[in-house]
Amino acid sequence: MMKKKFSFLITVSITVIFFLNLFQSDSDRDSWQQPEKIMDTIGVKPGMTIGEPGAGEGYFTFKLSGRVGKNGKIYANDIEKKKLEKIQKICNEKGIKNITTILGKQDDPLFPNHQLDMVVMVYVFHHLKNPVAFLANVKPSLKDGANLVIVERDPKKYADASNHFMKKEAVLDIIKQADYTVTKIATFLPRDNIYICYP
Secondary structure: OHHHHHHHHHHHHHHHHHHHHHHHHHHHHHHHHOHHHHHHHHOOOOOOEEEEOOOOOOHHHHHHHHHHOOOOEEEEEEOOHHHHHHHHHHHHHHOOOOEEEEEOEOOEOOOOOOOEEEEEEEOOHHHOOOHHHHHHHHHHHEEEEEEEEEEEEOOOOOOOOOOOOOOHHHHHHHHHHOOOEEEEEEOOOOOEEEEEEEO
8 A cells, every 4th residue: 555655756857857847848948948038039929820830749839829819820831740749638627728739740830811910939940951942832832921930049149968959040041042031140049049020
């Protein structure tokens, strides 16, 4: 009996620690990535429809969802079905109605045509196998006047020993190849740059 109670307590403790670490991890990321300031800078407003390629498990998705509100919509895209299922599970549990998940392809997010006020990519750009083709496939989803926003770590601002992230010059070169124009580069974040572009 004591062994069962002890085993139960260990299981509960591990679960609590896991969720505390998860919360602290998001909290830590909030402190240096400053998602609220990012959304202020790029102009995320209530009622907007936004596509998010590479949404993962929804770190930025839910922040966008909260900002656009019940009259807005977020299309959360990823190529990994399990990650999108986690987003959907949280939506179901919390009654979030303004997020739609889309299982995309390597070079195409499969967003609906001419529906998006903005596309926001956070820490996704360096993962793309063919970024020029991917950005080309984003264009049909954008409304007239809509922006593409790329948030990427700048190795010059924050050490990247693994060379995982692209240098600013490489990001700008790919954006140019994809025939987008950069209207603003915000550099106030301690680790990242924000590239605001239009097709």
